[in-house]
Amino acid sequence: MTVHGGVGQSIKRKEDARFVRGKGNYVDDVKLPGMLYLDIVRSPYAHARIRYINIEKALKVPGVLAVIRGKDLEAANLAWMPTLMSDKQMVLPVERVMYQSQEVAAVVADSRYAAADGVAAVEVDYEPLPVVVDPMKALEPGAPILRPDRKEQTNRIWHWEVGDREGTDKALKESDVVVKENLYIPRIHVSSIETCGCVASFDAMGKLTVWMTTQAPHAIRTVFALVAGLPEQKIRIISPDIGGGFGGKVPVYPGYVLAVVAALKTGHPVKWIEDRSENIQADSFARDYHISAEIGATRDGKLTALRVKTIADHGYTDAAANPSKFPAGLFHIVTGSYPFEKAHVEVDGVYTNKPPGGIAYRCSFRVTEAAFTIERIVDSLARKLGMDPAEFRMKNFIPPEAFPFKSALGWEYDSGNYRGALRKAMDIVDYDAVRKEQAEKRKRGELMGIGISSFTEIVGAGPSHTFDILGLKMFDSCEIRIHPTGKAIARFGTKSQGQGHETTYAQILAEELGISSEDIAIEEGDTDTAPYGLGTYASRSTPTAGAAASIAARKIRDKAQKIAAHLLEVSPDDLEWKDHKFQVKGVPDKAKTMAEIAFAAYTNHPPGMEAGLEAVDYYDPPNLTYPFGSYICVVDIDKETGEVKIRRFVAVDDCGTIINPMIVEGQIHGGLTMGLAPALLEEIHYDENGNILGGSFMDYLLPTAVETPKWETAKTTTPSPHHPIGAKGVGESATVGAPAAIVNAVVDALAHLGVTHIDIPITPWKVWKILHEKRAA
């Protein structure tokens, strides 16, 4: 007997009932009596000394009530605040601005218009300073020291390495074939449909409530308590509906702190909402990795070793949201789907005059960078060996029987069947047929390419012995309360930003408790009511909070079994949980449903037992989960214009047990589109003066329906052995896996011209130039 809305059912998303009718409740929908508005003066310079800030004219603008400067905050020891990576960032600068669009002052007014007029009236006199936008130049001797406040007088933030350096050097030296590629993964921005913002309000008892666009409300509350010195019980963070996060709503932005300071200063609630340009130009960025990778193999195509050196451009502060022990995130998943015996990775974090970067943009802490690196260079190596890239991968994959598999860089992969996923993708695309078509087209001078990406992800941070952020262990939580009528409410430490938690969590609970998912309310995002958790990012919700839901539900079942035994007048040991109810073993007619048990929990519970039916679980996963997939992309290139057209894109994903196939497919469609974007369109770069080029949607090209191909999706299912229901997480797989498949396809189309790599985004202009240089147009 199946329960309505249980695991594996493609039920419609519960939350969509309000979203499709425009009834969502976002931060900008919050309107409080007497609320004021905050707007921010931003620096036109990427690096400059502030000579003075004149606020007299601004204070005369009708409606303007206050202007906050760095020196005002300095007096309260609030000019600086910690980042999530134990660096520090300015709330407002006192002496120097460090990147273009940095916050310089804040204006508080009785309307958004007055606040904007006030911003225009603030006079700031700057003395421009030398600008460093290139991280390689930042490391050169004599480069300006961008952070003189640090003890270490260098622009190198940290050096991090893992693996066997000597062993890898030796293995590469002894390899028959070695391929090296320099890859640049440029800065990109999450550009979620809702920008960042908050409303800060103090009540008469001095309790602060902040409605905020945050993916991690509990962690933010703790950071606020530590930074502002407020008692934590007097801080309530409410994260209402969020219009996309993708990692960009994990950091603490100065605007949040400024709104709180402004509320304290004025005695009124204060709202701050970014505009689109502010969001793109000043909020945290992703990627910006300069990678040099070398890979070796025997002559017959057996992989031997991998060496990766990376320069990570973090901007003026390290404000990434990585787990504390891993400054380069989980980049050392870079060995991918292959059983290297030797590997070595080193990463240097570098300061530049750019906004802080390094957020996990729809990937679990630098996993996109890792997957792109290995899937790009494996392709190059196969080409150098004269092997088909599919054949080469099949020859080298970690075999299914090798799981759990310990990688050369220390990770223990939980489960996988890489050959199965690639075989399925090849069958769907009809690999032999498209290769034959490609050969025929090439004879006719037409450009067609086929690219493969067989990626392995690492998600679900994480086991508390290894993973923490600012010392907070990365567990997550679920609290369930069953009402007397058999309906339920469950609260979580995570926070959906569009993933569909209200539906998928309810499905897990429905399966575990035998209650229809329609009868289970899911709540997240209010720190006064939800149990403590580390939030939603890095595909961690299902692996952590989803597991907590299962375990908490099983705790409820343990108590329910005793109540059922009491009602049925049998021993608890005589009962079994079958068909979503407790029944006497061998006598299926003698059974009690969860609704009957719940009513008894409040009306007829056994003597000596506490009333009620509720449980909480703080789940500390024993390991991460390792979703994987194989993607095949087929492209045609217009020789006249250089335009790359994706003709087919087959995506076979394996995220373990699937809770809601429809939601998973939606996640994959969105993820693939966000993988297409950096491959062909998106890049934020800077001129030599630190001006951001691509600071609006005129220049920062998001894919629309026009650029997005038809995605062909399929699945294999390899459950995680350690997750309570075998689920692995899927929110980010497609974003991680797609870019390499697209780039490999384009390079494949041009390989006969001697092309081995093209840096992303592969724009028509780049391709057109190559075709003309190679005289192939």
Place this chain on the structure above:
Amino acid sequence: MHFEGTFTVRASSTRVWSFFLSPQEFSSAIDDPHTIEVIDADHFRGTIKAGVAFIRGTFTWSATVKERVPPERAQMAVHGSGMGSAFDIVATLSVSESAGLTTVKWAADVQMSGTIATTGARLLQGTTEKKTNAFFENARKMLEGA
């Protein structure tokens, strides 16, 4: 951005040199609406309403004459700000006279920052070049009494 150019004008070098060093005169060759205030012989300031494409607004600016070698050479530095943007220009002028014609060689290093450089980046070079050329063409016409 670096711009440079050369033009000839039917006027003496002394007249040309003094035109470009006179704030009231050279400012009359600027097409965009503006104001100018003379602080002393080497310092001027004012406002100018300008922009790139739809990004337009009022900038305040100040100029300092850095070098005067009459009637041969001059250098001026201009700084402006407004609309979340800033610009700095260092302009040099070389003047030489031959057979009643004066040749003017000019060069300008322009540094733009902020919104106008960010949002108008793709149009900035062309717009700046167009305005610069218009300024010198206006100046030439005025000097020739057209």
